[in-house]
Amino acid sequence: MGTEKTPSNLARVSGTAVFGAVGVAAGVGFAVLGALRRNRPIHSVGTVVPGRLIIDTPGTTGSALFDAAGETPLIARLSRSASWPVELPDIIGLAVRIPGGGHYGGEADLLFASTGTGRLTRYILQLRTSAGAGPLTTMFPLxxxxxxxxxxxxxxxHDHYQLSYSPNSGPWWGLGGISLEPSGEPSQRSNDPAGSDDPTLRFRPVANPPTGLSVPAWLRAVRAPAYGAARIAWHA
Structure with missing residues (x-):
C-alpha cells in the first residue's frame, strides 16, 4: 500500500519542491559566478587557521559536541562574501570544521555569517568592515x-569568540567559545593569490551537521543543489 497523501503531506512535499527549485536557481547563479571567477563563487578568498572549541557551560541541544564540557580542535576559515578589498564593508563569513564532531565520528561543519541577533534580524545578513565588528550566526537552523x-x-x-545558541528563535544561551590562532583579516580580491588560504578545503554544512543534530528537509532542498552546482562549476 502507498503512503496516503493527506493535505499536510501534500503541503510538506509542495513546500520542499518550491525550496528545491529555489536551490536549483541559486545553484545556477553560483555556477555562473564560480566559472567567471574560476574560484569559489562567494567567499572566494579566505584565511584558514586552527583553533579550539571550548565548552564550559554545556547546553541541552541534543548534540554531545555542545552538551558536555571539554575542548575539541577545529579548523576555521575566515572570509568575505564578495572578497573585495578589506577597506570596504562586506558580509563576513566564518566556517568551522570540527573533526570527529559529526555523525558516526565524521566531520562537523558549521557556517557563520554576519547577521543581527534579534528574533528576525538573526536571519538577515549584514555588512561589516571586519570579523571583530559584530556578531555572526549560523542564520539557517539545525x-x-x-x-x-x-x-x-x-x-x-585576541581572536576569541563567545559561543551561544538559541532554540526556536528564543533567548540566547551561552555554551563557551571558539579560540583561533591569530590570523588577520583576509584582504585580497577574489582573483588574487590565496595567501594562507587552502583551495582544497570545502565545507559541507548539509552533509556534515554536528552529531545529534540534523538539517531540516526544506533547508536541504535549498542548500544541496546550490552547493552542488557551485562545486561542479569550480572543479570544472
Whole structure:
C-alpha cells in the first residue's frame, strides 16, 4: 500500500519542491559566478587557521559536541562574501570544521555569517568592515531535541569568540567559545593569490551537521543543489 497523501503531506512535499527549485536557481547563479571567477563563487578568498572549541557551560541541544564540557580542535576559515578589498564593508563569513564532531565520528561543519541577533534580524545578513565588528550566526537552523537551533559567535579580543545558541528563535544561551590562532583579516580580491588560504578545503554544512543534530528537509532542498552546482562549476 502507498503512503496516503493527506493535505499536510501534500503541503510538506509542495513546500520542499518550491525550496528545491529555489536551490536549483541559486545553484545556477553560483555556477555562473564560480566559472567567471574560476574560484569559489562567494567567499572566494579566505584565511584558514586552527583553533579550539571550548565548552564550559554545556547546553541541552541534543548534540554531545555542545552538551558536555571539554575542548575539541577545529579548523576555521575566515572570509568575505564578495572578497573585495578589506577597506570596504562586506558580509563576513566564518566556517568551522570540527573533526570527529559529526555523525558516526565524521566531520562537523558549521557556517557563520554576519547577521543581527534579534528574533528576525538573526536571519538577515549584514555588512561589516571586519570579523571583530559584530556578531555572526549560523542564520539557517539545525534541528535538535529542543526544536530549531541557531548558533551565534560574538567576537572578543585576541581572536576569541563567545559561543551561544538559541532554540526556536528564543533567548540566547551561552555554551563557551571558539579560540583561533591569530590570523588577520583576509584582504585580497577574489582573483588574487590565496595567501594562507587552502583551495582544497570545502565545507559541507548539509552533509556534515554536528552529531545529534540534523538539517531540516526544506533547508536541504535549498542548500544541496546550490552547493552542488557551485562545486561542479569550480572543479570544472
Amino acid at each position: 534541528t535538535g531535541v529542543e526544536g530549531n537551533i541557531v548558533f551565534r559567535l560574538d567576537p572578543e579580543p
